[in-house]
Structure formats: structure tokens, C-alpha cells
Amino acid sequence: MVLRVGVDNLTKKLLVLFAVFILLFSPLASFPVSADIDPDEDNDSDGYDSDGDGIISDEEKYTNLEEYLNNTNPNDEDTDDGGAWDGWEVYYGFNPKSSSDDADDNDGDSLVNSIEFYWDSDPFSTDTDQDGMPDGWEDTYSDRIVDGIGCGLDPTDGSDKFDDPDSDGSDNLREYQEETNPCDPDSDDDGDPDGEDPPPVDPGDDDDDESNPDTGATDGNVTIYEIFDPVLGTMKRWTSLDGLLYDDQASNPTDMYTMYNYDSDKWE
Template identity: 40%
Template structure:
């Protein structure tokens, strides 16, 4: 570059070797028109900057004894007087010809560790920032105290990087694999295996805990499956979770009612096959017996529906199966009578009438006078008073008991109207009920 006609710019670098015109002429005595005055392959400026002789062919010299000639150092832009230009623990020669790392970059893979330290100290790969592919750079592993060559330093099944960078667990503590930090039913190890968040009980925010989803075959990372339905019971997976039912079983309690039907139609418990604890499954109540699965005694007779069906064979929808005036439960629990027999003791009184009369419906002769309760009541006697058995209400010579025994009318002295009193006929061996015995009325032998 000219400053004017016939004048030279003393600070120009005519040969582009890094030295100005005046530096070449007056300081280093190099040729300002030749970038490599000594023709050794290294520009004059580079030699000056690196304390070499630009006037002597010293390209083959190795002043730093690193195995690289000055010419090679120039080609690699390394320092010919420093055998480890980037101070990473490896000589420039080793970086170039042995390890193929960058002799100008102490950390070729930018993982926070010097190249030389990676190979010599830690056994890591200076070209791979995460030698063990665990999600932590080799440098971070050293800081964390983990092994950069072992993806799972504590052997707990969870990679070091997953433990540290993502969820703040301890990569040197194997016991945290069994913890459940978010109380969702999954251990931290299971959270890793299912790619869920160990600090969020509901990773996909579908209002169903991760553990419940995993245990029932749902995807804890898919919020849409909350509205899905696996078992076609008219409950969504979310509703199954809320009701505690199994989304893979349409009838969780095996009572022959679909879970959805129990919840929305009958209001029964889909987790309890016998909601009212009466001994009948909810399905049997609805479909077989037509009883109320929410009322253990549908007919309010004092017997549970199950007792009526399974034990007494009574009608669970009829409080008085035998129509004797007593509830089935009252018969069984109070009087011990048969709820299927209106006259348990066959005394001629229904069990209900016996209760009204104060007699025992299980004893045909409550007062033990030899006359059945029903016969006494029908003939105006007291079935609870034994003394009336010895009376003779019609004065025919037969006691009331004998009248019963002979089936005569205790209020008619001549039951067969043959002119002979009942007692007289009996005393003579005749039939007081047959007017022709012993012959025509009024005719005596």
C-alpha cells in the first residue's frame, strides 16, 4: 500500500506473514516480500511469535520434545515450546497421533473433564461427553461422585442421570429405588420403568394415580385413557378408579350385576356382592327373587331375605307366607311356629288365632286338659284352663273331655236327637252320634 507517489507504508504487511514492512527490514532482517524468508514452510510472523528463527530452516526441530516438529506444530497451530499446548494432560503429539483429540482444546467433548484426565484417570471417552450414556456428562458424574463408566453407579436399576438431573434422587443410594416419594403406589424404580414422575402421583394429570393405572393395565402417561372403558360395564376408567372397581372386570364383586348398573341403576355397592348383607347376592335379589338389594328384609317380616330363601323357604316379598296372621319372622323368632304352616300344631286354630287366644301355636293342647285348643275355642271353652275338661256343660253324664273324645256336642245332651242322652248311650256302648243306634228312638231293648 502506498501512502503517496514514491513513498512506502512502513506498517504494511506486503507478504502477509504477520510482520510489518519495518519489522521485517529493521527488526528481524527478513524479506518483507517473502512470507517465509528461510523457506522452511513456516511463515516469518509465526516463527517470530513462537520464538523460532525466521532466517533458519528449523522446521524439523522439536524444541519442546513433544514428538512434533516445528513444522507440524505450525500445521496444527500448537505451541512449539509447550509440549501440551492446551494443558489437558496429553502431549500435543499424543492428542494428534494417538488419541485424535484436539490439541488446542483441553476438553474435546466439552464434558467438563480434561482429555488426558478422561483416559488416564477415569477411563472415560474424551470424544463422548456421556461415556456411559446415563444422562449425566462425565464431568457431572465426577461432581456427583458417580462412576462415569457405569450408567447405574448404585446398582438400583435407575440410571444416574435419571436420578440426578430429572428427579433429584441419590445416584449413590440404592435404597431409594424402593421408596415411593409421591405415594402413588409405584416405587421410584417402577416410576423409572414406566417413565413416570416419582414426584408426581399423577404424571399425566388424568386424576388417576400412576400406580393404579399401571396395576390395571392403563398408561400412566396417557391422559385420554381416563375416559376409556376396558370392560364395557358403562363406567369409564376414571369412574372405576373413583368407585374402587376393576376396569378390567365388568362385574368386580361377581354378583351378576355390571358395575355400572350397580352404580347408576340400583345404587348398590359394586365392591360388595351382597350390599345389604342379607345372604343373597345383589344380582339374585334383582333378577331372581325381585327383592330389594338395599333392604335386607324386603317384606319387613323380621327375617332377612336370605333367611327366607335359603333357610325357611318362605316368600321374601310376603311378610306372612302362610297367611296365618303372624309375620314369618315372628313365627320363627318369637313363637317357634312354622311360617309355612298356618296351623303349626294342627289344633284347629291358626297360629295367629292362637296368639290372640293366648295359646301356644306349637302345642295343640296348651292347657294339657286333653282337649285341643281349637276344639275348646270352637265350643266356648278356655284353652288355657284345664279345669273345664271335667265339667259337664250339657248335663248328659259326659264330661267336656269325654264329649271331645266321642266327638259329641258338649252343649247338647242328645247329640243325635234319638231321645237318649249322650252319656247314657256311651255308658251302654252305643254311638251317641247315630240316632239309629240302638234302634228306633224311644225303643229300648
């Protein structure tokens, strides 16, 4: 009987020592201990809604057991404080314990991963909503930061390519293609709305030694733009006609009206 009691006491001491060892040296050592932790639950609700239905299903939870196995904090949705939640980082293969990858731009769209998380955009796709405008460009003109620059673009909303927030007659997709500002009706401040401006002209040759350089085509050239009314259901077309300015002092004067070059790429 005494031997049995002695063995029981020894067992209890060993169990206590084992518990202390676990608390000191296990991955959970630095985290608060709760007697009610369920391995299948997600205490901090940092799972990722990968199918976008607004509900975190059991398969989408970043469970307490997964937190333990990854040595992340089951009571902190962003263990590394990098800006992206643990479950999102694990879903996309990032390290939830390192904030350095939150500042990476894996797809080169000018959006770092923490901002991709903010938008719920794809960190491995330059154009998440496939609307022809890169995520980073849309973010620049979004309302994410109240800075007076944005006008509501959203890198996860493919329909905004048809919007015209500055009411200049040029929708967002065209603004991107022509490198104009979708939030400014007159990007070049020339007095004409972007939608009525002709397509951009090459800046010209700075080395032509003309005394009065112009701001458009090479000095001595004239650029003429014409807008043709489209047939119903067709796209509007531009023509760009470049003519060499007539020089009656030259030994072989060239008729400016015969130097036209039709540019069929100028269309929208």
C-alpha cells in the same frame, strides 16, 4: 547443564508419582480410564429428557464432568444398579450412588422410584397425568408385567381415563371411583356388567342378631335402585331408596313405603 537435566528428571518423576496418586485415590480410581473422555459429553447417555421432546439436549446431558464430580461411573448409566438411571436420579435430587432410594415411594402412590423411572412418571406426584387415577392404580392394571391382570392403563397417559378396556360400559375413571376392576367386566361376579350394576351399598350391620342375614343393607331393610334416562348432555343419575321392611307382628308396624331416603350422591 547437568543441573538442568537433573531437575528435568526429578520433575518427570514427580509427575509420574502424581499421576499414580490420582489414579489410586481420585473418584475415578475404580473406573476405566479413557484418553478420549470429553468432560462435556455423556459417554453412557444417561441424561434425562426433562422436557419430554425425545431429544437429550446439552442442558439435559449428565456429562462426564458431572459423573466425576458425583463419583458415578461415566460408562454405566445406572451406577448403583437400583433400576433408575444416574441422570434421572440427579434431576429429581436422589442419590445415584445408593440403590436404597430407588425403592422409596416419595409421593405415596404405591410406585417406588425405580418404577416411576420406568414409566417416566413424576416421583413427587401421585397422579402424573392428572386424570383422576393414581399412578400406582394405573400401574396395577398396566401391561408393564405380563401377568394376565393388566389391560393397557398408563400412568402417563391422561386420555386413558375415558377408555373401557373390558367393554362393561364403565370407563377407567369410573372403575377407579367405584373400586371395580377395569380389566374385568363383572368385578363382583354377579352376572351383571360393572357398568350396569348400581352403586355399592353399605354392607349392613353384622350385630343385628337376625337369623337370615342378607348381603346388602341391614337385615329388615330393602334397597331399591332406579335408573333415570338422562336428558341429552346431562349425567345419568341413580337414586337409592331404603325402606324398613313392614313387620305386621310389631306393636307399631311401620309402612315400608314411607321410609324412603333419597341419596343424591349416587351419580356418575
